[in-house]
Amino acid sequence: MPYYYFDLVIGDDCKHQVGLALEDLHVASDRADQLASELRVAYSDLNAKGCAVRVTDGDYKELYRTPLDPAPPWRRLRH
Numbered sequence: 001m002p003y004y005y006f007d008l009v010i011g012d013d014c015k016h017q018v019g020l021a022l023e024d025l026h027v028a029s030d031r032a033d034q035l036a037s038e039l040r041v042a043y044s045d046l047n048a049k050g051c052a053v054r055v056t057d058g059d060y061k062e063l064y065r066t067p068l069d070p071a072p073p074w075r076r077l078r079h
Helices: 025-042
Strands: 003-010 013-021 052-056 062-067
Touching (some): 025 062
């Protein structure tokens, strides 16, 4: 199983949160969304500051990113 790293991104600063061996990127992105949701509640002062949780691989290549403060449904673009 591949190993994924999860970082809290605050501006240009990245704070490592956790690394996990997971089945695939789909599972890792679900975990990142869950982590962002938990951080949004636990650290409400980070909301509206452009913070995000990113997922990287062992080579530090960014694979996925999800914001802590996602756009409300009425602001999302429809395809």
